[in-house]
Amino acid sequence: MVGAGIVGASCAYALTRAGVRVTVVDRGGVASGTTGAGEGNILVSDKEPGPELELALRSNDLWRNLDEECGGFEWDPKGGLVVAETPEVLDALTTFAETQRRHVPAADADAGAPPGAAGVVASLVPAADLREFEPHLAEGLAGGIHYPQDAQVQPMLAAARLLRASGARLVRTAVERFLVSGDHVTGVRTGQGDLYADAVVNAAGTWAGSFPQAPLPIRPRKGFILVTQPFAVPPVRHKVYTAAYVTNVASDAEGLETSGVIESTQAGTVLIGASRQRVGYDTAIDYTVLAKLAKQAVGLFPVLRTAQVMRAYAGLRPYSPDHLPVIGPDHRLGGLFHACGHEGAGIGLAPATAEMVTAQVTGGRPPVDPAPFAPGRFA
Ligand SMILES: Cc1cc2nc3c(=O)[nH]c(=O)nc-3n(C[C@H](O)[C@H](O)[C@H](O)COP(=O)(O)OP(=O)(O)OC[C@H]3O[C@@H](n4cnc5c(N)ncnc54)[C@H](O)[C@@H]3O)c2cc1C
Numbered sequence: 001m002v003g004a005g006i007v008g009a010s011c012a013y014a015l016t017r018a019g020v021r022v023t024v025v026d027r028g029g030v031a032s033g034t035t036g037a038g039e040g041n042i043l044v045s046d047k048e049p050g051p052e053l054e055l056a057l058r059s060n061d062l063w064r065n066l067d068e069e070c071g072g073f074e075w076d077p078k079g080g081l082v083v084a085e086t087p088e089v090l091d092a093l094t095t096f097a098e099t100q101r102r103h104v105p106a107a108d109a110d111a112g113a114p115p116g117a118a119g120v121v122a123s124l125v126p127a128a129d130l131r132e133f134e135p136h137l138a139e140g141l142a143g144g145i146h147y148p149q150d151a152q153v154q155p156m157l158a159a160a161r162l163l164r165a166s167g168a169r170l171v172r173t174a175v176e177r178f179l180v181s182g183d184h185v186t187g188v189r190t191g192q193g194d195l196y197a198d199a200v201v202n203a204a205g206t207w208a209g210s211f212p213q214a215p216l217p218i219r220p221r222k223g224f225i226l227v228t229q230p231f232a233v234p235p236v237r238h239k240v241y242t243a244a245y246v247t248n249v250a251s252d253a254e255g256l257e258t259s260g261v262i263e264s265t266q267a268g269t270v271l272i273g274a275s276r277q278r279v280g281y282d283t284a285i286d287y288t289v290l291a292k293l294a295k296q297a298v299g300l301f302p303v304l305r306t307a308q309v310m311r312a313y314a315g316l317r318p319y320s321p322d323h324l325p326v327i328g329p330d331h332r333l334g335g336l337f338h339a340c341g342h343e344g345a346g347i348g349l350a351p352a353t354a355e356m357v358t359a360q361v362t363g364g365r366p367p368v369d370p371a372p373f374a375p376g377r378f379a
Helices: 006-017 051-069 087-102 106-110 127-133 155-166 205-210 243-250 287-300 302-306 343-362
Strands: 023-026 080-084 123-126 143-147 169-172 175-181 184-190 193-196 200-202 219-228 239-242 257-264 270-276 309-319 326-329 336-340
Touching: 006 023, 006 155, 006 200, 006 336, 006 343, 051 155, 051 343, 080 087, 080 127, 080 243, 087 143, 087 243, 123 127, 127 143, 184 200, 205 219, 205 309, 205 336, 219 287, 219 343, 239 243, 239 287, 243 257, 243 270, 257 287, 270 287, 287 302, 309 343, 326 343, 336 343
Parallel strands: 023 169, 080 239, 200 336
Antiparallel strands: 080 143, 123 143, 175 184, 184 193, 219 270, 219 309, 239 257, 257 270, 326 336
């Protein structure tokens, strides 16, 4: 396994439970990549009907199970609230939620389930009821949609707990390249020598496309987070975000895009996002972006006006050109599997990704159709 982020750790956990012996190689240690720079939401609310939503619904179930199995990573099934500034935006959100609700996961459709049977749960929250959900929300909003399935974990803890629970060996060194014999990968060359394996899983996140023998079009998409000092009673109960977030997630723009995304953590801090821009591997702090995020947050939650920011950081989301993760056997080399390119949803999608990779490595049947995620789709 190359990479000890949330995806590599989840894959290690699922593979070892299936009886596979796993060695994880990471140049920086657990969660030293994007997993250490994200928020930790497990969302169905922002997913369009289609393959990613299928993966998200499956992952949502699996995260619940993981909390029972190894826990200790601040699992919080708090739900999400998407708010609309105008009646027009509320209409658009309502239509979007309706299409999500009508989406039936393929496995359930095969079993003859009607639309909405085991899919997304979403309900309209009229303007007058918003304060029941979020007492500190600004006045004047047109309403919102409540998504009770949205949840949250602390991503670094989750990666660390899953990796530890897996029992996999962790080697801290850089993978320089894959070892290839004929058209088959036989291991990896690392800074500490060669490691041989029957299968290699590439879970190197934003850097997963850069191995010369099996390149992939994964690119960095930068995002900032502001973290407030802890509140005794955090003022935000759900993951709260504006409709612009859904549009930004689906956009291919290179330039800066921001939307108000606010939530509390179990430690009492409030996390404020979200920005997206494609500026290469640069993680420098840009105070104009931070100021914009802070202004949007105060616009939604005026109570944050006096909050002290404790820290701010940037992370690089692993962006793939069609916004779908890259999961499955490499189309050029045998013995190589990819689990990368999850962009802004890698925490949420990690368990279902791991389940799919495990089925592919061990010859099982993935519960979600793997075809839309196949690495060969870019060839
Ligand atoms: C601001 C921000 C907010 C986000 N919020 C959310 C959210 O709320 N919910 C959500 O689901 N997702 C969120 N994300 C996205 C999420 O963080 C990522 O999709 C996820 O962390 C990717 O995990 P990963 O394991 O694939 O990659 P990483 O965590 O980057 O792990 C890859 C690992 O591979 C290692 N590596 C790379 N190259 C090599 C090499 N050559 N040799 C050895 N090791 C190597 C790295 O050191 C790293 O540890 C957010 C991201 C950002 C930036």
